Amino acid sequence: AGIYVRSDGSYGTKMYFSTTDAYVSGSKTAMSIDHRGMVGIGTISPKSKLQIAGGSNNWNESTPGTSVGSIHLDPENSSNHFGSAITFGASDTSNGETAQAGIYVRSDGSYGTKMYFSTTDAYVSGSKTAMSIDHKGKVGIGTNNTGSHKLAVEGSIGAREIKVEATTWSDFVFETDYNLPTLAEVENHIKEKGHLKDIPNAKEVAKNGIYLGAMDAKLLQKIEELTLYTIQQEKEIKRQALEIEELKSLSSRLSEIEKLIEAKK
Structure with missing residues (x-):
């Protein structure tokens, strides 16, 4: 083993620290320091203030800590x-x-x-x-x-997109056996509780926060229920429109009959 100093060809010097492998004749450089103060371990041509050549063991991805690293x-x-x-x-x-x-x-x-x-x-x-x-x-x-x-x-998160993987979704609302609450029942629950059924109130949210996946599913459930209410209301509006047309036709016929009666007097 030894410490060697020699000119590096650019008006400076370079220092080499060498050791000998077992059963090998002659020492080889283990570490070097050039005139710029750049240190190389395992290399004599460092490209930074400290460069270490030679990685650690081929460690396992799940338990890499069974071996130590290069440093x-x-x-x-x-x-x-x-x-x-x-x-x-x-x-x-x-x-x-x-x-x-x-x-x-x-x-x-x-x-x-x-x-x-x-x-x-x-x-x-x-x-x-x-x-x-x-x-x-x-x-x-x-x-x-x-x-x-x-x-x-602790603080806000900015993201272009967030994916939440959910195991349940609210399409059960569209099943034929789903018990859709009447609007009267919804109104009574709001008057009594101050919020929609199955949706946490403001105090609960302030205390416990919300789980995005579960809350998105609940909000979708309410949207799907609103869709069903809208469909029901559209059917009712169409039914009432037909009845109005029938009443108009009946009223017109009655007017014609009244005119005929008046004409015969």
């Missing part, structure tokens, strides 16, 4: 809530190197780990957690308290 930070401490971190500095022309962000990993006290992604607010000293992932795969954005949710977001 592994270990606290070497058996106490709870200890961990490791990678931090990044940033600067601006007004305040210099003041901002910081980082990825922090620590024990969660239950034989698992939790990862925190932190950033720094403007004019605030020290970064704070922006997103976290716990040992159950629960993700918190803007909050560390995910509750029973796989993804908890």
